[in-house]
Amino acid sequence: MPVLTDQVRAQVSKVFSERLDAPVTLQLFTQRASPLGAPALPCETCQDTEALLREVAALSAHITLAVRDFVADESVALRLGVDRIPAMVFQGRNKGVMRYFGVPAGYEFSVLVEGLIDAARGETALSAATRERVAALASPIQIRVLVTPT
Amino acid sequence: MAHALAVESPHVTADVIEVAEFPELAQRYHVQGVPKTIINEQVSVDGAVPESRLLALVLDAVGRGHAP
Numbered sequence: 543m544p545v546l547t548d549q550v551r552a553q554v555s556k557v558f559s560e561r562l563d564a565p566v567t568l569q570l571f572t573q574r575a576s577p578l579g580a581p582a583l584p585c586e587t588c589q590d591t592e593a594l595l596r597e598v599a600a601l602s603a604h605i606t607l608a609v610r611d612f613v614a615d616e617s618v619a620l621r622l623g624v625d626r627i628p629a630m631v632f633q634g635r636n637k638g639v640m641r642y643f644g645v646p647a648g649y650e651f652s653v654l655v656e657g658l659i660d661a662a663r664g665e666t667a668l669s670a671a672t673r674e675r676v677a678a679l680a681s682p683i684q685i686r687v688l689v690t691p692t
Numbered sequence: 693m694a695h696a697l698a699v700e701s702p703h704v705t706a707d708v709i710e711v712a713e714f715p716e717l718a719q720r721y722h723v724q725g726v727p728k729t730i731i732n733e734q735v736s737v738d739g740a741v742p743e744s745r746l747l748a749l750v751l752d753a754v755g756r757g758h759a760p
Binding site for chain 2: 586587623626632634636637638639640641642643644645646652653656657660661664665666667668669672673675676677679680681682683684685686687688689690691
């Protein structure tokens with residue numbers, strides 16, 4: 543059963559066609575079903591997240607979705623700073639690191655859509671003054687924003 | 693907004709975390725409401741943070757001179 547409604551799919555498709563004009567890769571770290579039945583790690587939202595991202599990625603030819611197993615691809619996960627799942631890493635023209643942990647549903651769906659567009663374009667709607675100050679940063683900054691889906 | 697900063701600077705790492713899925717983080721950061729923004733594990737702000745405020749917080753964290 544589709545995750546996105548027809549209305550949302552149409553809206554996102556329109557936004558992507560207007561603003562998403564460069565390649566972007568979304569690395570999704572999830573878990574694969576074990577041949578023995580039980581997954582290696584508990585992850586209640588991994589399947590929903592993967593289903594959602596597959597539908598979103600299908601809405602633009604510029605989006606590549608790379609689905610990775612958190613356990614089997616541990617070295618890649620570690621390199622990208624992924625320490626829990628579900629997690630996604632945005633890779634486009636963004637200069638810094640953009641990650642999302644959890645399922646980007648409800649209000650947070652826009653974080654996924656805007657993140658894809660901004661990462662692809664390598665530019666944002668931030669003011670020129672803010673961009674200038676941020677570009678001048680010379681030491682590491684880690685920002686964590688804790689959210690809930692509604 | 694945090695992601696936007698990471699688009700603009702190679703020094704910024706921005707994580708958006710759906711905290712209901714990771715209760716250990718809710719506990720670690722004493723989350724009582726969302727959104728909650730934490731910068732370099734030392735500056736913490738509850739509620740929505742507009743662009744100018746986020747920039748001020750980032751610059752303040754830089755001024756403190758502690759890397760994450």
